Each structure stands twice: as structure tokens, then as C-alpha cells.
Amino acid sequence: AQSVSQHNHHVILSEAASLELGCNYSYGGTVNLFWYVQYPGQHLQLLLKYFSGDPLVKGIKGFEAEFIKSKFSFNLRKPSVQWSDTAEYFCASPSGRGSTLGRLYFGRGTQLTVWP
């Protein structure tokens, strides 16, 4: 079964600093990977996703992530964070077969706090 791990539990940055949040997955076959963001009091929103093709994926709000197969990683990056990026970030990957196809495995999440 797929598992996803996020090792950064809480990241604190100043505005304009660069961001990289780690995500590692365990499954070595065909991999689909997602980054979701949950702003305070809001529901999960899709930031970006990787299915195949170019390993550098561009998402919304200036975020990008790079799929590195050899490292089993899919780290999220942003060159310059803003105060409004303060949120919880989740890496996820689907797995399952048949009736459970598409079930998402989530990492435990990384809380990003950006100070103005």
C-alpha cells in the first residue's frame, strides 16, 4: 500500500523567504501525487498534481513541485512566500483497487506560518 510522509511538521518563515516542504512516498510503481492546502477555517484545495510527464509541476499561487523518482520525493516549493500562504499543507497519493480505487493517503501535514 502507498504511504506518504511529511517530515516538516511546522515551518516558520518570514515574508519573501523561499519555501520547500518535503514529501516522500513509498510505492515504487505508477505514482500520482498531490499537494493540497487548507487555509485557516477553509476546506482543502488542490495546489497541484503530478500524474506523468514533466516532473516539474506548476500549480496555483506560484507553487511548484518536483517529482524525483530516484528519491521517492515530491517536494513543494515557492520562491517567495507571502503572509497569505499561512496554512496547512498536505501531500497525498492515491491507491487502492476496485471499489476503493482513488482512496487518498495523506501525509500528516505541514503547518506553514509566514510572518509579515
Add this chain to the structure above:
Amino acid sequence: GAVVSQHPSWVICKSGTSVKIECRSLDFQATTMFWYRQFPKQSLMLMATSNEGSKATYEQGVEKDKFLINHASLTLSTLTVTSAHPEDSSFYICSARDGLRRSKETQYFGPGTRLLVL
């Protein structure tokens, strides 16, 4: 597009009562819906996978008789917490997959329902 709604957004109930939470896909047909619960400062934990017209598939450790899931149409799934107890207090989130889109793996999440059992 791809909007998922949940109702109610929050509910407070007495211990022993049952609570029904609705999850609707507003502008697409959701062949599969998922129910998660999220404890404070923790990640989402999948409770069950709900396929339209068939029985839900529950994750290990989730009591199917306590968390009743019905997915009677392509736009509606319901989660009923039966005989709720304080330990059932949590944030319940549903998501839905658009069965007709090419990117079938993408899930769209509802805003969540906060349940507090007194």
C-alpha cells in the same frame, strides 16, 4: 466547477443521538465519494469509500454499524453517526471524484462538518 458542499457545517448533539451529514457534488457526477475525519492538528484519516449504488468500503478500524454511509445518487452521499458519543466529536470531511473527467484521480473536497457531542 467541481464544487462539493456539506450540510450542516457544524452540529452539536447530545450523547446517544444520531447525526446525519450530507455531501453533495454540485456541478458534476460523483461516482465515488470519500469520507474522512480530521482531529485537531492532525491529518485526514480516510473512513470509507462510497461508490454510487453499492455498499461503502470501510477502512480498518472504522465501525460500519456506527458510521452508516449511503450513496444513493451520483450527487449525494450521507454519513450518519449513530448513537454518537463524545469521542466521535471531530471534523468530518467528504470528497468526491468526478467520474466523467479524464483526471479521475483528482478529488474535490467539501468544507467539512464539525461535530461536537456533549
